[in-house]
Amino acid sequence: MKLKKIDPKIYNLIKKEIQHQKKGLSLIPSENYSSLAVISAMGTPLSNKYSEGYPYKRYYGGNELIDQIEELAITRAKKLFKAEHANVQPHSGSQANAAAYLALLNYKDRVLGIDLSAGGHLTHGSPVNFSSKFYNFAYYGVDPRTEKIDLKEIEKIALKFKPKMIIAGTTSYSRKIDFKGFKKIADKVGAYLVSDIAHIAGLIVAGLHPHPFPWSDVVTATTHKTLRGPRGGLILSKKSLAEKIDRAVFPGMQGGPLDHVIAAKAVCFLEAMHPEFKKYQKQVILNAKAMAARFHDHKIRVISKGTDNHLMVIDVSCFNIGSKKIQEELDSVGIYVNRNAIPFDKNPPYNPSGIRLGSPAITSRGLKEKECIGLVDLIMKLTLNIGNKKIKKEVFNEVKKISEKFPIYKDI
Ligand SMILES: Cc1ncc(COP(=O)(O)O)c(C=O)c1O
Incomplete structure (x- = not known):
């Protein structure tokens, strides 16, 4: 070396x-050991590239091969997650969430997220995070007796608060998430349902946890936890929101994508199909x-x-x-x-x-x-x-x- x-x-x-x-x-439940195939894809000269934009619509020349790599990652992500649209560029789970908010919300719009102590992530409206500074958050927790998410309680809060977005997803919650139940509430109040599956992505693609589609408008994830890929983020969505999501990631949130990590994400998606x-x-x-x-x-x-x-x-x-x-x-x-x-x-x-x-x-x-x-x-x-x-x-x-x-x- x-x-x-x-x-x-x-x-x-x-x-x-x-x-x-x-x-x-x-x-640590958010850690994993990715394969040497994933790691070797990350440690390549792909990181030398600049490729702002999307496959075949770049702002820089010389991206013919990078286009093919990102296209492959997108195709595999869509197949793996049964998604109509995939954006593989978010640098992390937090940036995937930030881009989802940017795509669907305006400054100070109302969002209903899960409280940190009940299992939520910082980006779900923690007072120390950008999310609560830019958007107006209310929180649901867990039932004090069962310590499980209580959809009836969430519905009550949603009917009162009238959020434009509801976030279903957790970082330290050990029970199944009923995305279909969340969707019913979202529909009642006319809110978008954003499901953050950062932790459980691997369980979902293996068919061992309820699937967030077709119930969710947008699904955000990380690729490095149960999915066992490189450190990174991912956004999946309905086709109708594809353009909004893509524009929010680039040029909204990020500049050039991490092409070496996108290649490693493609490898991880392939491994997850096995x-x-x-x-x-x-x-x-x-x-x-x-x-x-x-x-x-x-x-x-x-x-x-x-x-x-x-x-x-x-x-x-x-x-x-x-x-x-x-x-x-x-x-x-x-x-x-x-x-x-x-x-x-x-x-x-x-x-x-x-x-x-x-x-x-x-x-x-x-x-x-x-x-x-x-x-x-x-x-x-x-x-x-x-x-x-x-x-x-x-x-x-x-x-x-x-x-x-x-x-x-x-x-x-
Ligand atoms: C549910 C959830 N969303 C988002 C994130 C943020 O991911 P990252 O650390 O890649 O920004 C995490 C990370 O732990 C998470 O658990």
Whole structure:
């Protein structure tokens, strides 16, 4: 690798990060290990190009091959998601959402989104995000008793608030989303339905979660979570909104697209069409269910009492040490998680009451239910014995063993 000679500092940090990923186990539900095919498409001179515009309608010359790559990515995305239109240019999930809003809303228009503590993303109207500064947001949460989305409650809020857009989609919600139910509400108040499937895109294309089409006007996604592709965003829509969406992405939100990432998205869409991908997604759900059940056996409260998808949020307030400390302790033995708010959380976002865990990355490594249950036991062992160096060492060694037994990236 030339990089080693030219920039040994960056080279060594990359090497170390690869080792770091190999030695630890990521339980962060928004992370995954994309294939070397996806990664190699990203690390190509395609990033040298400028190709503002869309295939065969560029503002720069010399894009004949880039046109073919983006066209292929679009065709595959439409097929994979049964969508009438696809825009593969958003640099990220947040930019996909920003472009969807730009396409359909005017400044200060009313939007109904999900509250952050109930499972929403920053771009769903968080007070610290552009979304709440540009648009007028109201929020729905979850039922305090079931901790699940309650469509009747959403309908009540929608009838009162009369939003121009309703967002269905979450970042830390473990239950199925009833897009058809959301559509009924949207129709009652004449709102657009935008479904943000950033987390569950992989489950959807595998047919393991209700599909957002034909119910949604626009669907936004990321390509790097359950979908296991490169870091990036994606917008799918009805044909009637295609022009609005495309104009919102470029020139509305972005300049030139990341052509190397678009090539990697095309590879990821192809991989997701393979029967193996469905098998993988089935195991993702089985593993998450096994973990949630094991936490329950350990008397740890799992939000909404379980999971239908790839993630769960557990209430760690019973440990009385704060989720931040637990996250740091787990980090130190090579188990990566992220602290997260729970519904109606009394603690602040910096040190909330919950921890969010997911199975997509460990399932990509080949872990099955038995190992996932063992992993929960290790998390419990460490968390119940914080400060005990001997136990910490034991857990560290166990994590190392599992990581070596289920390797990633054998070739690098
Ligand atoms: C539901 C949802 N939407 C949007 C995003 C934003 O994606 P990105 O981090 O690529 O901007 C996320 C990321 O976690 C998400 O969970």
